[in-house]
Amino acid sequence: MLTLENLSCPIDATPLRREQRSLKCEQGHSFDLAKTGYVNLLPVQNKRSKDPGDSKEMVASRQSFLNQNHYFPIVQAVLDSWPKSHFLKGMRVLDAGCGEGYYLDEISQALSNQNIQMERCGLDISKWAIAAASKRDKTVSWIVGSNASLPVPDERFDLVLCLFGFPVFTEFSRVLSDNGLMLLVESGPEHLIELREILYPSIHEYKQTFSDGVSGFDLVLEQAETFTFSLDSQEKIQNLLSMTPHIHKASYEGREAVQQLESIILTADIKLRWYQKQAKEMNHV
Ligand SMILES: C[S@@+](CC[C@H](N)C(=O)[O-])C[C@H]1O[C@@H](n2cnc3c(N)ncnc32)[C@H](O)[C@@H]1O
Ligand SMILES: [Zn+2]
Structure with missing residues (x-):
């Protein structure tokens, strides 16, 4: 591919346009491909x-x-909730803020086992994330770029994952085709509650995001997924902590208390929302 x-x-x-190891535009701007094949399109x-x-x-x-696949149930929940009418071969997918x-990778492997191939593009503003991702799979277009200004033409994708x-x-x-899909995955009210109870003196009330809907999109399906997982070393606990916003928000005392833990059993509480782009006529009403 x-x-x-x-x-x-x-x-x-x-x-x-691709010219050997770089991408060039008609105005003469040129972007070199990295050794592992990704391109940095963040000017x-x-x-x-x-x-x-x-x-x-x-x-x-x-x-x-x-x-370590502690979050594999999230992959499974994405696959299980996927609107079946959109299980299309050759679907063009953008993972916007794809991390590593x-x-x-997991979603496309699972679909590929069912003989469903997708054209995949992963974009993230962190060059470190994309450098790591580009070592994982060479058949994906990996791009350093920003969701705020995606370096792709209009209607380039059929599905955007976030x-x-x-x-x-x-x-x-803009980058979705007519009736294209968008998946938002976010944490729910009980997410990592056991860790938050150690980190914070009191737990903030949960606020629903985008409760008034998302302009230009219809909500197709909303699903919560809850499961537990355990971490059996301080290193694993710190790895998890550093991928959450709590690493910056928690107090010194809270982080000190977490540093004393040798193991913990945690709740993952995830919210999945599938949206469909509204048809053009509706967009302009
Ligand atoms: C919490 S991480 C999630 C990464 C991945 N989706 C995952 O779940 O493992 C958020 C990611 O968004 C990236 N990011 C932050 N601002 C961004 C932007 N404006 N455009 C694209 N990616 C962005 C960060 O570099 C980071 O990799
Ligand atoms: Zn240019």
């Missing part, structure tokens, strides 16, 4: 910091945690 096809220049949105002017997104250390911790590519990420709905809608 050819990769890095049908992308746009992040500076002027003109089409990018300096679009960067808010020198090293945006998850750091090298965060990426390594998350990769180590996810590779764990979910995209797991624990930063959705930008106007961009997701």
Whole structure:
């Protein structure tokens, strides 16, 4: 399968063409492919910091945690809840904020076992995440870029995945084909509650995200998935902690208390929401 096809220049949105080890636009902007085959399409002017997104250390911790498959039930829940009318061969999928590519890889492997192949693109603003992802699977187009300005033409994909990420709905809608699907996966009210009870003196009330709906999309299906898993070392607990926002939010005392743990049994509480892009006429009402 050819990769890095049908992308746009992040500076002027003109089409990018492959020329050996780089992608070039008609205005002469050129983007070299990294050794492992990914491309960085995040122009300096679009960067808010020198090293945006998850750091090298965060990426390594998350990769180590996810590779132990504690979160495989999330992959299974995505597959089980997938709107069956959209189980199409050759579907073009974007994982927006893909991290190290764990979910995209696991989902596509499971579908491929059912003889369903997809054209896959994984994008993340962290070059560390994409560098790790590009070592995982060479048949995916891996891109360093931002959800805020996706370097792809309109209607380029049939499905956008956004797991624990930063959705930008106007961009997701732009790059989706008519009636295309979007999956949002987020944490629910009880997610990692045992850890939060140690980290914080009191637990904040849970606030539902996008409770007024998402403009330009219809909610097709909403599902909660709850399961427990156990971590049997301080290292594994720290790996998990560093992939959550709590690593920055919790107090020193809270983090100290977690450092004393040798093991913990945790609840995962996940919310999956599938949306469908509204047809064009409705978008303009
Ligand atoms: C909590 S992680 C989730 C990663 C992956 N989806 C997963 O579930 O393992 C959030 C990811 O979003 C990325 N990110 C942050 N801002 C972004 C943006 N504007 N565009 C694309 N990715 C972004 C981070 O670098 C990080 O890899
Ligand atoms: Zn250009």
